[in-house]
Amino acid sequence: MAAYEHKARVDPSEDLALLRTLGLNDRGIVVDLGAGSGSFALAAAPLCRRVVAVDVSPAMLVTLRTEAAARGLGNVEGVRGGFLTYAHQGDPADVVYSRHALHHLPDFWKALALARAASILRPGGVLRLRDLVYACEPRDIERVIEPWLAAGVARPEDGWTRQELETHVREEYSPFSWALEAMLEHAGFQIQQAEYDTSRIYAAYTCVKR
Numbered sequence: 529m530a531a532y533e534h535k536a537r538v539d540p541s542e543d544l545a546l547l548r549t550l551g552l553n554d555r556g557i558v559v560d561l562g563a564g565s566g567s568f569a570l571a572a573a574p575l576c577r578r579v580v581a582v583d584v585s586p587a588m589l590v591t592l593r594t595e596a597a598a599r600g601l602g603n604v605e606g607v608r609g610g611f612l613t614y615a616h617q618g619d620p621a622d623v624v625y626s627r628h629a630l631h632h633l634p635d636f637w638k639a640l641a642l643a644r645a646a647s648i649l650r651p652g653g654v655l656r657l658r659d660l661v662y663a664c665e666p667r668d669i670e671r672v673i674e675p676w677l678a679a680g681v682a683r684p685e686d687g688w689t690r691q692e693l694e695t696h697v698r699e700e701y702s703p704f705s706w707a708l709e710a711m712l713e714h715a716g717f718q719i720q721q722a723e724y725d726t727s728r729i730y731a732a733y734t735c736v737k738r
């Protein structure tokens with residue numbers, strides 16, 4: 529897990545700054561779906577009232593809870609659950625966040641997961657979604673994927689190797705951007721902003737629940 533953290537180099541500050549401009553404040557409720565060991569959830573906690581960090585992995589949740597306790601964060605709840613099983617309790621969320629986790633689900637299940645994410649939010653609430661998404665047409669996929677694979681590092685301790693990236697393409701369910709965007713709309717979201725990085729592999733969406 530420490531190896532993942534090192535390789536992933538997660539910095540939640542940009543997303544938190546964005547969410548603050550969209551109204552996240554000390555009365556806010558945030559749900560992080562597929563929170564992992566909690567990089568985002570732990571950073572969000574000082575800025576809001578309640579953070580629920582949801583993950584299927586007990587090991588991730590142990591790390592998250594340990595770190596929350598070490599930082600004296602009493603408003604972070606680690607909940608074992610998934611996109612398809614988490615049952616939100618209490619006031620509806622102001623923000624649902626998810627980073628690099630939705631691709632674990634095949635598209636049929638993604639559509640259901642996004643509808644469930646919408647049901648957690650209050651009307652006008654924000655979904656900030658980051659994931660590996662192919663922002664291209666199918667005919668262009670090799671031109672997009674090949675440079676990304678070629679940029680894989682040689683040593684796993686330095687980042688993602690070509691072999692690891694190939695495994696992602698082969699075994700995980702990153703969608704085309706246009707398919708994911710249709711799912712977001714069908715789930716009841718209005719996409720306010722869709723950002724694709726220059727590789728056309730990493731995307732970030734800001735969506736508002738209609």
Ligand SMILES: C[S@@+](CC[C@H](N)C(=O)[O-])C[C@H]1O[C@@H](n2cnc3c(N)ncnc32)[C@H](O)[C@@H]1O
Pocket residue numbers: 536538561562563564565566567582583584585588609610611612626627628629632633
């Ligand atoms: C690549 S990690 C990302 C973790 C964290 N969001 C981050 O950005 O560092 C993917 C996470 O998704 C979790 N996950 C896998 N399947 C899931 C599901 N069906 N529902 C919720 N989380 C899931 C994994 O346990 C893992 O913690």
